[in-house]
Amino acid sequence: MLLALLAILIVVMLAAAVLALEHGKLLIGVIAAGLVSLIASVIYVILAAPDVAMTEAAIGSGLSTIMFLYVISRLKGDTHG
Amino acid sequence: MHILHMAGAITLLLGSIFLVLGALGVVRMPDSYNRIQAGTKATTLGTMLTMAGLGMLHPGWLPKLAILIFFIIITNPISSHVLAKVMHDLKIPVRAGAKNTPREEE
Amino acid sequence: MVKKAFAFTLILGMGLLFYQLYRQRSTSTDLNKTARYYVENGPKETGSANVVTSVVVTYRGLDTLGEVTILFVAASIIGFFLKNQRNRKLEGAPGETSELLHTGSVFLVPLIFLLGVYVFVNGHLSPGGGFQGGAIIASGTVLLFLADPSIGAGRGVIHVLESFSGMLYVGLAVAGLFLAGGFLDNRIMPLGHFGTLLSAGAIPVIYSLIGLKVGAELSSILYALKDAKE
Numbered sequence: 273m274l275l276a277l278l279a280i281l282i283v284v285m286l287a288a289a290v291l292a293l294e295h296g297k298l299l300i301g302v303i304a305a306g307l308v309s310l311i312a313s314v315i316y317v318i319l320a321a322p323d324v325a326m327t328e329a330a331i332g333s334g335l336s337t338i339m340f341l342y343v344i345s346r347l348k349g350d351t352h353g
Numbered sequence: 354m355h356i357l358h359m360a361g362a363i364t365l366l367l368g369s370i371f372l373v374l375g376a377l378g379v380v381r382m383p384d385s386y387n388r389i390q391a392g393t394k395a396t397t398l399g400t401m402l403t404m405a406g407l408g409m410l411h412p413g414w415l416p417k418l419a420i421l422i423f424f425i426i427i428t429n430p431i432s433s434h435v436l437a438k439v440m441h442d443l444k445i446p447v448r449a450g451a452k453n454t455p456r457e458e459e
Numbered sequence: 460m461v462k463k464a465f466a467f468t469l470i471l472g473m474g475l476l477f478y479q480l481y482r483q484r485s486t487s488t489d490l491n492k493t494a495r496y497y498v499e500n501g502p503k504e505t506g507s508a509n510v511v512t513s514v515v516v517t518y519r520g521l522d523t524l525g526e527v528t529i530l531f532v533a534a535s536i537i538g539f540f541l542k543n544q545r546n547r548k549l550e551g552a553p554g555e556t557s558e559l560l561h562t563g564s565v566f567l568v569p570l571i572f573l574l575g576v577y578v579f580v581n582g583h584l585s586p587g588g589g590f591q592g593g594a595i596i597a598s599g600t601v602l603l604f605l606a607d608p609s610i611g612a613g614r615g616v617i618h619v620l621e622s623f624s625g626m627l628y629v630g631l632a633v634a635g636l637f638l639a640g641g642f643l644d645n646r647i648m649p650l651g652h653f654g655t656l657l658s659a660g661a662i663p664v665i666y667s668l669i670g671l672k673v674g675a676e677l678s679s680i681l682y683a684l685k686d687a688k689e
Contacts, residue, residue, distance in 0.1 A: 322586035323511045326578075330594035335677060338601050342684045431563040435605075438557050 278318060285311040302340040309333035361409030368402030371395050384448035385440055393433035400425055505646075507583040507659040515588065516662050516669075521642065524632065526590075527672055531625070534676040534683075541683045556606055564606035571599035579670030583659040589666045593673025600678040604685050614682055621675035624668040631661055631668070 285308055292304035309332030316325035378391020401422050408415040490498060497514055507513040515523055579592030603610060632642050640646065646660050 323509075323588065323591070326587050326591040327594070330591050330598065334598050335594055335601075338598075339680065339684065342681070346684070427563065427567065431560060434557065434559050 274318065278315065281311050281315055281318075285315075298344050299341075302337060302344065305340075306333045306337035309336070357409050357412075361406045363406075364402050364409060365406030368399045368404075368406055371399030371402060375399055385445055386437065386447060389433055389436050389440075393429055393436075397425060397429040400429075502653070505659055505662060506653055507662050508653065509583055509585065509588075511586075512583045512588055512662060512666065513659075516582075516665050520632065520665075523589075523669065524628070527625070527628070527669060530673060530676050531621075534680050537680050538683045541686070556608065561606045564602050568599050568603050568606075571602065572596055575599065575670065575674060576667075579666050580663060582666040582670075583662045589669030590673050592670040593675075593677060596670070596674030597677030597681060600674075600681055604681065608685070614679075617675045617679050617682070620671055621679065624671040624675070628665060628668045628672065631665055635661075 288304045288307040288311065292301045292308065295301050295304065309328055313325040313328035313333065316322075316328060372395070375391050375395030378395060379388050382388045382391050404418045404422050404425075408418045489495075497518060498510055501510045501513040501518070502508065505513040505517050507517075575592040575595035577592075578587040578595060579589045582588030582592070635646075636642055
């Protein structure tokens with residue numbers, strides 16, 4: 273049961289990682305990378321590592337996504353004028 | 354005790370139905386404004402019902418779940434409002450042929 | 460096309476390599492020597508209920524100091540490269556924010572900061588600690604910026620807080636050299652009653668300083684990104 277859940281999570285995570293790499297749009301890539309971190313943090317909780325899971329959720333899927341979005345918005349401003 | 358258990362299970366089921374409907378709405382709705390409705394309103398109700406059901410199944414968790422519900426009531430409408438406002442500011446078009454489109458500001 | 464095929468074969472080969480490793484790996488339920496030492500003696504020696512915290516702050520505290528330093532260097536570099544563009548003031552009000560968001564943030568931001576402080580103050584009792592609490596505080600800062608993009612206050616406070624907590628962290632670590640067993644020894648303060656808030660010697664103090672430092676550093680990165688308008 274637990275293994276099946278882990279397998280599903282890992283498959284979704286891999287799919288999100290491939291999407292993050294291959295999708296042309298930066299925004300969708302950033303959101304997919306955030307999804308990878310989010311699933312990683314869920315896996316950490318299942319594997320009984322709440323400390324690492326908290327770090328991953330807060331920094332990986334929260335802050336770094338926001339910083340990437342900030343940078344993308346700045347880049348957009350540059351390319352437009 | 355048994356009745357509480359049943360009620361909790363039914364509430365949990367209702368909540369997950371709303372969550373599934375919300376997810377379906379995000380995929381199926383015709384334009385962005387409609388998708389926001391599905392993605393936030395349905396999930397707000399779904400999450401609240403799920404947590405209420407959990408609270409009936411585990412009465413010991415009730416205080417924490419009540420706090421969670423409280424924060425969801427506050428944060429979900431704010432985020433949906435901000436999303437809608439940004440889309441309006443960016444002038445993302447409403448689906449063609451929709452009735453009652455928002456009036457343009459003078 | 461050739462490049463893609465090459466990359467694909469490379470990944471496949473790596474996968475095969477790791478699969479072999481995975482097949483040979485036997486799941487061992489007992490801990491190795493170092494881990495057993497930490498689990499058996501950690502709570503006794505450091506007085507911390509969370510073994511992870513006792514490892515992160517005391518046994519491998521030097522590594523944590525290095526991590527905080529890396530974060531500091533990263534924040535400084537981002538600040539340095541974006542500084543040249545800071546001269547330009549934001550012209551006008553950049554898209555007036557809605558009143559709803561503003562009111563909501565007035566209510567939520569203090570609570571988010573409080574949660575961050577709770578997480579790092581209770582680092583030795585429950586999951587979480589300095590890095591997690593610092594990241595939560597920085598996410599509160601993001602909400603603050605979203606609600607009021609023209610906000611400029613607090614930058615000085617952030618820098619003072621960062622320098623102060625960093626210096627105090629190193630100072631406490633050096634104090635361990637003289638007053639207790641070594642660098643970053645937490646027994647410079649009484650260990651207290653196991654499992655209470657004021658226990659585990661200097662661990663709560665050090666972890667709070669780490670939390671403040673991480674929160675201030677991440678917030679200053681966000682400040683630099685926010686100010687680098689165009």
